[in-house]
Amino acid sequence: MATEVEGVVSQHFDMLNHLVWRKPSGRHNGCCKESLRRYFPQTEHILFAESRKPVPFAYDAILSYLEGERLKAGISRKAIDKACGCQMSGHWFGRSQFSFPSEQHYNTMNALFGYTLKPYLELQGEYRYIREQSNKARRTFNVTKHTPYTNVWDFKAVAFYEGKHPCEKPLDLMEHIITASSMPGDLVLDTFVGSGSTALACMKTGRRFVGCEMGESEFDGAVVRIENNM
Numbered sequence: 565m566a567t568e569v570e571g572v573v574s575q576h577f578d579m580l581n582h583l584v585w586r587k588p589s590g591r592h593n594g595c596c597k598e599s600l601r602r603y604f605p606q607t608e609h610i611l612f613a614e615s616r617k618p619v620p621f622a623y624d625a626i627l628s629y630l631e632g633e634r635l636k637a638g639i640s641r642k643a644i645d646k647a648c649g650c651q652m653s654g655h656w657f658g659r660s661q662f663s664f665p666s667e668q669h670y671n672t673m674n675a676l677f678g679y680t681l682k683p684y685l686e687l688q689g690e691y692r693y694i695r696e697q698s699n700k701a702r703r704t705f706n707v708t709k710h711t712p713y714t715n716v717w718d719f720k721a722v723a724f725y726e727g728k729h730p731c732e733k734p735l736d737l738m739e740h741i742i743t744a745s746s747m748p749g750d751l752v753l754d755t756f757v758g759s760g761s762t763a764l765a766c767m768k769t770g771r772r773f774v775g776c777e778m779g780e781s782e783f784d785g786a787v788v789r790i791e792n793n794m
């Protein structure tokens with residue numbers, strides 16, 4: 565069960581999503597509904613997790629700029645909170661829960677400092693650039709409005725053919741997983757190779773691949789099929 569695997573994975577990684585792969589066609593369409601004693605599975609589950617590395621703070625340049633301007637102007641954080649009507653200065657001028665101010669709050673601060681700050685859009689551009697670079701360095705994540713970006717994915721299951729691996733995953737699903745979470749040239753590990761769909765998706769998308777499979781002889785046909793595609 566995916567929930568049992570999730571329990572084990574979450575002991576070592578930070579769980580980000582429990583994704584549901586919904587299959588439009590499959591045995592659920594043809595099964596005898598009246599004889600069912602529980603709901604027929606139409607989905608498979610994909611666990612999305614990241615390693616528990618501490619994330620280095622990336623916004624020192626922004627923080628020291630804002631703090632430097634605040635000190636030069638001689639304005640206390642308390643005065644900033646009062647002028648902005650909120651208790652956010654700890655976030656704008658502190659590392660632990662840093663957040664970038666809104667345009668309205670920034671302009672209020674700027675007036676308080678005597679209009680010494682850079683234009684809002686300029687500093688916001690620097691902030692966004694740093695955020696993008698830091699997110700990329702931390703963990704690749706590329707999705708668009710044209711690819712699945714929610715936790716429900718619709719991909720057709722692989723149709724039956726002679727020698728098909730019983731659990732063969734569709735190539736377009738594997739390509740989505742790989743392109744969303746890696747860059748060309750990255751190394752992908754699949755310790756349950758099966759038919760080799762991950763290896764094939766890596767070849768198609770320019771990733772390197774390492775895999776293990778203990779059942780090669782049992783699924784000879786499926787493995788040969790992948791080699792032929794190479």
Ligand SMILES: C[S@@+](CC[C@H](N)C(=O)[O-])C[C@H]1O[C@@H](n2cnc3c(N)ncnc32)[C@H](O)[C@@H]1O
Pocket residue numbers: 729731732733734755756757758759760761762776777778779780
């Ligand atoms: C769910 S299938 C993988 C399907 C694969 N993703 C595909 O698209 O074809 C799991 C595969 O892992 C293999 N396997 C199971 N336990 C293994 C182990 N301890 N070491 C290596 N392979 C293993 C099985 O033989 C089976 O082919």
